Amino acid sequence: FYVDNDDQIRHFPGVASPSNPTAIFGPLIGSETSTLNSRLGPGTLANLSTAQIAQDASGVLAFIAGLSGIAPRTGDQQLWFPKLDWNVNSKNTVTFSYNRLRWKSPGGVQTNAVTARGIDAFGDDFVKDDTGVARLVSIISPIFTNELRFQYDRDFEFENGDPPVPGEPINSNGYATETDITGGSAFDFGFPYYGTRYAYPEERRTQVADTATWSHGKHLLKFGTDINHVGDRINYLNTGDGEYIYNNRVDFISDWVSSQYPSVHTATNGMVCGTVAKPLQCYNEYEQGFGPGGFNFATMEYAGFVQDQWRMMPRFTLNMGIRYEFEHLPSAQIPNSLLPATGVLNSDKRDFGPRVGFAWDVLGNGRTSVRGGYGVYYGRIINGTIFNAIANTGGSNSQVVATIFPSSNGNVGPVYNTILTSLLGSVAKPNVVYLPADIRNPMIQEWDFVMEHEIAPNTMVSLSWIGSLGHFLPEAVDTNLPAPTTATYNISGGSLAGDSVTVPFFAGTRPNANFNQTSMVMSRVSSIYNAAVVQFNRRMTKGLQFQINYTLSSSVDNQASISATPTGNAPLDPYNLSLDRSPSNFDQRHKVGGGIVWQPQFFDQSPKVARAVLSGWTLAPVFSCATGLPFTPTVSGNPPSGLGAATSGVIGANGSSRVPFLERNSFRMPGIDNLDLRLSRAFRVAERVKMEIVAESYNVLNHVNYTGIVAEMFTTGGTAAAPTLTYFPSFGTLNAASNTVLSARQVQLGARITF
Numbered sequence: 001f002y003v004d005n006d007d008q009i010r011h012f013p014g015v016a017s018p019s020n021p022t023a024i025f026g027p028l029i030g031s032e033t034s035t036l037n038s039r040l041g042p043g044t045l046a047n048l049s050t051a052q053i054a055q056d057a058s059g060v061l062a063f064i065a066g067l068s069g070i071a072p073r074t075g076d077q078q079l080w081f082p083k084l085d086w087n088v089n090s091k092n093t094v095t096f097s098y099n100r101l102r103w104k105s106p107g108g109v110q111t112n113a114v115t116a117r118g119i120d121a122f123g124d125d126f127v128k129d130d131t132g133v134a135r136l137v138s139i140i141s142p143i144f145t146n147e148l149r150f151q152y153d154r155d156f157e158f159e160n161g162d163p164p165v166p167g168e169p170i171n172s173n174g175y176a177t178e179t180d181i182t183g184g185s186a187f188d189f190g191f192p193y194y195g196t197r198y199a200y201p202e203e204r205r206t207q208v209a210d211t212a213t214w215s216h217g218k219h220l221l222k223f224g225t226d227i228n229h230v231g232d233r234i235n236y237l238n239t240g241d242g243e244y245i246y247n248n249r250v251d252f253i254s255d256w257v258s259s260q261y262p263s264v265h266t267a268t269n270g271m272v273c274g275t276v277a278k279p280l281q282c283y284n285e286y287e288q289g290f291g292p293g294g295f296n297f298a299t300m301e302y303a304g305f306v307q308d309q310w311r312m313m314p315r316f317t318l319n320m321g322i323r324y325e326f327e328h329l330p331s332a333q334i335p336n337s338l339l340p341a342t343g344v345l346n347s348d349k350r351d352f353g354p355r356v357g358f359a360w361d362v363l364g365n366g367r368t369s370v371r372g373g374y375g376v377y378y379g380r381i382i383n384g385t386i387f388n389a390i391a392n393t394g395g396s397n398s399q400v401v402a403t404i405f406p407s408s409n410g411n412v413g414p415v416y417n418t419i420l421t422s423l424l425g426s427v428a429k430p431n432v433v434y435l436p437a438d439i440r441n442p443m444i445q446e447w448d449f450v451m452e453h454e455i456a457p458n459t460m461v462s463l464s465w466i467g468s469l470g471h472f473l474p475e476a477v478d479t480n481l482p483a484p485t486t487a488t489y490n491i492s493g494g495s496l497a498g499d500s501v502t503v504p505f506f507a508g509t510r511p512n513a514n515f516n517q518t519s520m521v522m523s524r525v526s527s528i529y530n531a532a533v534v535q536f537n538r539r540m541t542k543g544l545q546f547q548i549n550y551t552l553s554s555s556v557d558n559q560a561s562i563s564a565t566p567t568g569n570a571p572l573d574p575y576n577l578s579l580d581r582s583p584s585n586f587d588q589r590h591k592v593g594g595g596i597v598w599q600p601q602f603f604d605q606s607p608k609v610a611r612a613v614l615s616g617w618t619l620a621p622v623f624s625c626a627t628g629l630p631f632t633p634t635v636s637g638n639p640p641s642g643l644g645a646a647t648s649g650v651i652g653a654n655g656s657s658r659v660p661f662l663e664r665n666s667f668r669m670p671g672i673d674n675l676d677l678r679l680s681r682a683f684r685v686a687e688r689v690k691m692e693i694v695a696e697s698y699n700v701l702n703h704v705n706y707t708g709i710v711a712e713m714f715t716t717g718g719t720a721a722a723p724t725l726t727y728f729p730s731f732g733t734l735n736a737a738s739n740t741v742l743s744a745r746q747v748q749l750g751a752r753i754t755f
Contacts, residue, residue, distance in 0.1 A: 001082070001083065001084045001085070002081075002082070002083045002084075003080075003081070003082045003083075004079070004080070004081040004082075005078075005079065005080055005081075006077075006078075006079040006081075007076075007077070007078050007079075008075070008076065008077040008078075009074075009076050010074060010075040010076065010077075011073075011074050012073055012074070012075060013070045013071060013072055013073050014070070014071045014073045014107065014110060014112070014113065014114070014115055014122060015068075015069070015070060015071070015113060015114040015115070016067060016068045016069060016070075016071045016115060016117055016118055016119045016121075016122070017068045017069075017114055017115075017116070018068070018116050018185040018186065018187040019116055019185050019186070019708075019710055019730075019733075019735045020185030020710070020730050020733075021068065021185070022185075023183070023185040023249075024064065024065075024181060024185055024187045024249060025061060025064065025065040025068070027061075028057060028061075028250075032249075032250045033054070033057075035250050035254075036053050036057055036250060036253060036254060036257075037050055037053060039254050039258075039273065039280060039282070040053050040254065040257055040258065040261075041053055048257075048261060053257065056253075056256075056257045056260070057253050057257065060252070060253045060256050060257065061249075061253075063167060063168075064118070064181075064187070064189065064249075066165070067118030067119055067120065067165065067187075067189045068118070068119070069119060070119075071107055071119040071122050072106070072107055073105070073106065073107035073108055073110075073122060074104075074105060074106055074107070074108070075103070075104075075105040075108050076103070076104045076105070077101070077102065077103045077104075078100075078101070078102045079099070079100070079101055080098075080099075080100040081097065081098070081099050081100075082097070082098055083095070083096070083097040083098075084096045084097070090139075091138060091139040091140075092136065092137070092138050092139075093136070093137045094134070094135070094136050094137075095133075095134070095135040095137075096132075096133070096134050097132070097133045098130070098131070098132045098133075099129070099130070099131040099132075100129075100130055101127065101128070101129040101130075102127070102128055102129075103125070103126060103127035103128075103129075104126055105124065105125040105126070106124045107122040107123070107124060107162070108122070108123075108124065108125040109122060109123030109124065109125045109159055109192070109194070110122045110123065111740065112708075112736070112739065113736065113738040113739070113743075114708070114735070114736055114738075116185070116186050116187050116188065117187070117188045117189065117192075118165075118187070118188065118189025118190070119162075119165065120162045120163070120164055120165045120168065120176065120189055120190065120191075121161075121162065121178065121188055121189050121190060121191070121192050122162060123159055123160065123161055123162065123192050123194065124159060124160040124161075124162070125157075125159050126157065126158050126159065126160075127155075127156070127157045128154075128155075128156040128157075129153070129154070129155050129156070130153065130154045131151065131152070131153040131154075132151070132152050132153075133149065133150070133151045134149070134150045134151075135147065135148070135149045135150075136148045136149075143214060143215040143216065144212070144213070144214050144215075145212070145213045146210065146211070146212045146213075147210070147211045147212075147213075148208075148209075148210050149207075149208070149209045149210070149211075150207070150208055151205065151206070151207040152204075152205070152206055152207075153203075153204070153205040153207075154202070154203070154204050154205075155201065155202070155203045155205075156199065156201075156202045156203075157197075157199075157200055157201065157202075158197055158198055158199055158200060159194060159196070159197040159200060160196055161175065161191045161192050161194075161195050161196060161241075162191075163175075164176035164190070164191075168189075168190070169256075169259070169416070169417035170417065171241070171242065171417055171418055171419045172418070172419060172421075173241055173419065175190070175191035175241050176189070176190040176191055176417060177190050177191060177241060177242040177243065177244060177416075177417050177418075177419055178190040178191055178192055178193050178239075178241070178242065178243040178244070179243075179244045179246070179252065179416075179417075180243060180244065180245045180246065181246045181248070181249055181252050182245070182246065182247060182248075182636050182637070183246075183247050183248040183249070183636055183637060183715060185730075186636075190417075191241050193238065193239045193243050193287075194236070194238070195236075195237070195239070195240050195241050196236075196240075197235070197236040198235040198236065198293065198294070199233050199234060199235040199236070199294065200234060200235070200236045201232045201233060201234045201383065201384075201387075202232070202233040202234075202235075203230060203231070203232050203233075203383070204230075204231045205228065205229070205230050205231075206228075206229045207226070207227065207228040207229070208226075208227050209224065209225065209226040209227070210224050210225055211223075211224035212224060218310060218311045218312070219308055219309070219310050219311075220308070220309040220310075220311075221306070221307070221308050221309075222305075222306070222307045222308075222309075222321075223304075223305065223306040223307070224304070224305060225302075225303065225304045226301070226302070226303040226304070227300075227301070227302055227303075228300070228301040228302075228303075229298060229299075229300055229301075230298060230299050230300075230301070230383065231296070231297075231298040232296065232297055232298065232299075232383045232386075232387065233294065233295075233296050234294045234295060234383075234384075234387045234391075235293045235294030236293070236294060237289045237290075237291065237292075237293050237294075237399060238289045238399070238401060239287045239288055239289040239401055240288070240289045240290075240293075241288075241419060242286065242287070242288040242414070242419040242420070243286070243287045243288070244283045244285075244286055244416055244417075245283060245284055245285040245286070245287070246282070246283050246284060247284045247637055247638065250282075251273065251282035251283060251284070252282070252283075252416075254273060254280050254282040255273075255280055255281070255282050255283060255415070255416040256416060258280040258415075259415055259416050259417065273406065280415075281406035281413055281415060282406075283406065283413075283416065284405065284638060285403060285404065285405055286402075286403070286404040286406075286413050286414060287401055287402065287403050287404075288401070288402050288419060288420050289399060289400070289401045289402075290399070290400050290401075290402065290420075290422075290423045291391075291397070291398055291399035291400050292391075292397065292398075292399065294391075295333060295387065295390050295391055297330040297333070297383075297386065297387070297390060298330055299327060299328060299329060299330060299380075299383065299386065300327075300328040301325070301326070301327050301328070301380065302325070302326045302328070303323060303324065303325045303326070304323070304324055305321060305322065305323035305324070306321060306322060307319065307320070307321030307355070308320050308321065314364075315360060315361040315362075315364050316358065316359070316360050316361075317358065317359045317360075318356075318357075318358050319355070319356065319357040319358065319373075320355070320356050321354070321355045321356075322352060322353065322354045322355070323352075323353045323355070324351065324352050324353070325351045325353070325378050325441075326347065326348075326349060326351065327347060327348070327351075327380050327381060327441060328347050329345040329346070329347045329381065329386060329435075330345060330386065330390070331345065332344060332345055332389075332390065332393070333390050334390070334391075334393050334395045334397045334398050335393060335395070336393040336394045336395040336398070336432070338394070338512075338514045338515075339393070339394065339432060339434065339512070339514070339515065339518065341434045341435075341436070341437070341520075342389075342393035342394070342395075342432065342434045344435075344437060345386070345389060345390075345435055346435070346437055346438075346439060348381075348439060348440050348441045350440070351378045351441055351443070352376070353375065353376040353377055353378060354375070354376055355373070355374070355375035355376070356373065356374050356375070357371070357372065357373030357374070357375075358371065358372055358373070359371045366454075367453060367454040368451075368452070368453045368454070369450075369451075369452050369453075370449075370450070370451050370452075371448075371449075371450045371452070372447070372448060372449040372450065373446075373447065373448055374445070374446070374447040375445070375446055375447075376443065376444075376445050377443070377444050377445075377446065378441050378442065378443050378444075379441060379442035379443075379444075380441060380442075381435075381439070381441060381474075382564060382565070384564050384565035385435075385474065385521055385564075385565050385566065387565075388433040388521075388565055388567055389433050389434055389435050389521070391433075392430070392431065392432055392433040392567075393432060393433075393434070394430040394431070394432040394514070394515055398430070400423060400430040400431075401430070401431055402420065402423055402430075403431075403516065429513075429514065429515055429516045430515060430516060431515070431516050431517040431518075431519065431567075432515050432517070432518045432519065433476070433519045433521065433567050434518065434519070434520055434521070435520070435521055436520055436521075436522060436523070438523075439521070439523050440471075440472035440523040441472065441523075442470070442471075442472050442473050442474065442523070443470070443471045443472050444468055444469065444470045444471070445468065445469040445470075445471075446467070446468045446469075447465075447466075447467050447468075448464060448465065448466045448467070449464065449465045450462055450463070450464045450465075451463050451464075456538075457541060458538055458539040458540075458541040459536070459537070459538040459539075459541075460536070460537045460538075461534070461535070461536050461537075462533075462534070462535045462537070463532075463533070463534060464531075464532070464533040464534075464535070465530070465531070465532055465533075466529075466530075466531045466533060467528075467529060467530045467531070468527075468528070468529045469526075469527070469528050469529075470525070470526055470527035470528070470557070470560070471526055472523035472524075472525075473523070473524075473525035473526065473527065473557075473560050473561070474521050474522070474523060474525065474561055474566050475521070475522055475524055475525045475559060475560075475561050475566055475570045475571070476519040476520070476521050476522075476561070476566040476567050476568050476569060476570050477519065477520050477522050477524070477569060477570065477571060477574045477577075478517045478518060478519055478520075478568070478569035478574055478653065478654070478655060479518050479519075479520050479574070480510045480511060480512050480515055480516070480517060480518040481506050481510065481511075481569070481574055481575075481653060482506055482507070482508040482509065482510060482511060483575065484504035484505060484506050484573060484575060484651075485504075485505050485506075485507055485508075486502050486503065486504060486505055487502070487503055487504075487505035487507075487639070487643060487651070487652075487723060488500050488501065488502045488503075488723070489501055489503065489650075489716075489718075489723050489724060489725045490718070490722060490723070490724045490725070491714075491724070491725050491727070492724050492725070492726045492727065493726055493727030493729070494713075494727030494729075494731075496727070497727070501660075501661045501725075503650070503651055503660040503661060504572075504573050504575075504576075504651055504660070505639075505643075505651050505652050506651060506652040506653045507643070507652060517568065517569060517654065519566075519567050519568055519569065521566055521567075524558075524577065525557060525558055525559060525560050525561070526557065526558060527555070527556065527557035527558075527560055527584060528555070528556055528557070529553065529554070529555045529556075529584075530553065530554055531551050531552065531553035531554075532551070532552045532553075533549055533550070533551045533552075534549065534550045535547070535548070535549040535550075536548045536549070536594075540597070542601065543598060543599040543600060543601040544596075544597070544598055544599075545596070545597040545598075546594065546595065546596040546597070547594055547595055548592075548593075548594030548596075549592070549593055549594060550590075550591070550592050551590070551591045551592075552589065552590060553587075553588065553589065553591070554583075554587065554589065555583065555584035555586060555587040555588075556581065556582065556583055556584060556587070557581075557582075557584045558577060558578070558580045558581045558582075559571060559580040559582075559664065560584065560585070562585060568654070568655060569653055569654060569655030569656070570655060570656065571655065571656060572651070572653075572655070572656040572658060572660060572664075573651070573653070574653070574655075580664055582663050582664040582665050582666070583630050583664075583665045584630075584665070585629070585630065585665065586629065587629070587630055587665070588626050588627050588628075588629060589627050590626065590627045591624070591625070591626040591627070592623075592624070592625045592626070593623065593624040593625070593626075594622070594623060595620065595621070595622040595623075596619075596620065596621055596622075597618065597619075597620045598618070598619045598620070599617070599618050599619075600615075600617060600619075601615075602614075603615040612683070616681055616682045616683055617679070617680070617681050618678070618679070618680045618681075618682070619677075619678075619679055620677070620678040620679075620680075621675060621676065621677050621678075622675075622676045622677075622678075623674065623675045623676070624672065624673075624674050625671065625672065625673045625674075626671060626672045627668070627671050628668040628669035628670050628671045628672070629668065629669050630665035630666070630667065630668050630669075631665065631667055631668070631669060631709060631711050632658045632659075632664050632665050632666070632667075632711060633658065633659045633662055633666065633667060633711060633712075633713035633714075633731065634657045634658055634659065634711050634712050634713060635649075635650040635657055635658070635659055635660075635712070635713065635714045635715065635716060635725065636657070636712050636714075636715050636716070636728075637650070637715045637716035637717065638716060639651075639652050639716060639720075639723065640716065640717065640718050640719050640720050640723050641720065642719070642720035643720040643723055650714075650716055650725070659713050659714060662713075667732070669706060669707075669709055669734075670706050670734070672705050672742065673703050673705065674698075674699055674703065674705060674742060675699065675700050675701050675703075676696070676697065676698045676699065676700065677696070677697050677700045678694065678695070678696045678697075679694070679695045679696075680692055680693065680694040680695070681693050685753075688755055689753065689754070689755045690753070690754045690755070691751065691752070691753050691754075692751065692752045692754075693749075693750075693751050694749065694750040694751065694752070695747070695748075695749055696747070696748050696749075696750070697745060697746065697747045697748075698743065698745065698746045698747075699742070699743060699744060699745045699746065700745060701745075702744060702745040704737050705737060705742040706734040706736065706737050707736050707737060707738060707739045707742060708734070708735045708736025708737075709732060709733065709734050709735060709736075710728075710730045710731055710732060710733040710735055711731070712728045712730070712731060713727065713728055713731045714726060714727060714728060715728055
């Protein structure tokens with residue numbers, strides 16, 4: 001038996017700050033002051049004085065500035081792992097193990113060192129995970145063995161929002177509705193859109209698998225089955241507590257101040273936001289979720305395989321096999337008769353995966369080998385995607401996110417900082433998520449070809465070709481957009497100043513007037529990855545061990561989703577999906593990495609004192625260098641009023657925010673260089689007691705490895721007759737140099753006693 005306990009207590013405060021604080025917190029400029037005076041001062045039947053407006057605006061800026069700074073955040077984890085091995089008899093062995101995990105992280109939903117959220121919008125994260133596994137290994141005969149496995153797992157994850165800070169306006173639920181200020185620099189604060197996730201998910205998994213092995217002559221046959229039942233409870237209503245989205249800070253200040261003085265506006269005039277008399281409605285968009293909190297459903301997965309390892313010749317082995325997998329999706333729970341596709345969740349029954357591989361000892365002396373393999377592998381349609389297709393059908397009992405644009409929806413929306421008590425009929429056109437009838441499970445073809453040669457004792461050099469080809473990868477596409485027309489934007493500022501660009505533009509009414517977005521999770525993304533690898537390996541010999549490699553690679557796709565639950569509208573133009581073909585998000589052309597372990601033996605035979613002081617040391621550096629990852633230039637803001645439908649995005653599709661005339665991932669971050677170092681000294685304390693002291697440093701050279709950059713290149717503006725794209729001067733500014741992998745220099749000391 002074996003019992004292990006591992007506790008981690010971590011304090012890692014986060015920094016709450018916009019990527020460009022000046023754009024959010026800086027003093028108002030003349031045009032901003034003029035706009036506020038027009039909206040709140042002279043020109044209305046009752047108004048504020050210019051001095052009062054300036055004072056209130058200054059107070060609002062001071063308040064949101066106070067939402068930046070250090071946000072408390074901890075991450076405490078506890079693991080228990082007992083394990084029991086029981087030799088029942090000479091032919092049967094039983095193993096039981098249990099893994100218990102508890103994770104508590106107040107403020108830990110946002111994990112980046114710096115995040116563009118206020119200190120009241122980080123969110124609290126909790127996980128409870130319990131996994132029990134039982135395994136029976138039986139020797140049926142000298143040539144036949146069997147392994148039977150059983151697993152039960154419960155994964156319970158939930159999140160909470162943070163309470164409002166003092167002085168923050170709260171709504172009828174007792175929270176400060178989330179507020180998102182864009183334009184120049186994004187900054188969110190208030191109760192997050194994800195709010196309270198009571199169960200996200202609570203998943204219970206029961207799995208039984210059996211694998212048999214039969215040795216027959218030159219063949220080693222394996223065959224088996226796997227049955228997996230996954231039951232999910234997801235209890236979460238997106239934007240259930242509302243979200244206000246502003247194009248700029250002046251619009252937010254207008255709403256904040258007018259909400260404090262509702263009597264200021266008793267009549268409309270040309271400068272009033274939206275079409276409401278009092279108070280103002282200057283937000284660009286308001287979203288709020290309605291409907292049931294969650295749903296329960298289950299999936300069943302079946303798999304079977306057979307494999308033959310055939311030793312054709314003493315120096316040549318061939319592996320062949322095939323695996324079949326089937327994921328049975330649940331039935332739709334609340335289909336919408338206005339969109340029949342929401343009533344069917346089809347299961348893919350075509351998932352056959354052949355595999356083949358070989359190994360060849362070229363010269364028969366074990367010094368030169370050639371190996372290769374090819375296989376087809378399948379993923380699953382994850383339960384989060386299934387949940388969206390079940391819950392977001394647009395029916396009366398489904399989850400619906402109401403989207404209100406005051407400029408086009410009139411005065412039906414709320415005023416800051418209130419929330420709606422019911423779904424308004426005039427804005428009840430819902431967004432829908434559905435799966436197509438011909439949906440496929442994600443598939444990938446993988447291959448490799450390796451030549452390896454021993455150039456010195458225990459030292460090998462190898463050349464490899466590694467590749468993969470992805471098919472049927474998921475992406476959400478809005479199938480309810482009108483056919484695109486075109487729009488011509490004039491560019492102001494930057495190297496393209498004075499130019500004009502014509503882009504596809506989605507204006508007009510939606511083909512299906514019953515819905516807003518209808519997001520079909522298509523199996524349409526493909527990817528290809530190829531890499532050439534040179535590697536040097538040396539097993540520990542005469543105190544030296546190393547592994548060093550260089551990789552030259554290329555990765556291309558047509559926008560593989562980075563979301564676990566794709567929704568919305570991902571492609572730039574759903575009518576021309578080829579526009580998204582470009583380098584992948586993780587495309588790194590060059591990468592060098594390796595590790596060395598050196599235990600100097602110069603003093604092993606020295607006199608006792610010298611040996612005691614100078615022997616037993618271990619030096620182990622680990623290094624990596626890589627070219628930078630690509631990133632996509634973006635556009636913030638919406639089309640000018642009157643140009644088209646009141647949907648967000650430069651082309652009016654409420655989807656991709658990338659610059660429409662530049663390729664996706666057309667710019668690159670700086671490269672990554674990192675060196676970690678471990679120094680240890682082992683010595684014997686007593687005959688049966690050994691101690692090792694360890695000093696480790698991560699990023700020992702304290703090299704700045706940038707992990708964040710301002711991707712916003714343009715903001716929209718102008719008029720419907722003359723729309724503009726204004727260059728954002730902070731584009732390309734590096735704004736983060738830390739993540740969960742790379743950080744500033746860290747040093748830790750440790751000791752280990754073995755007895």
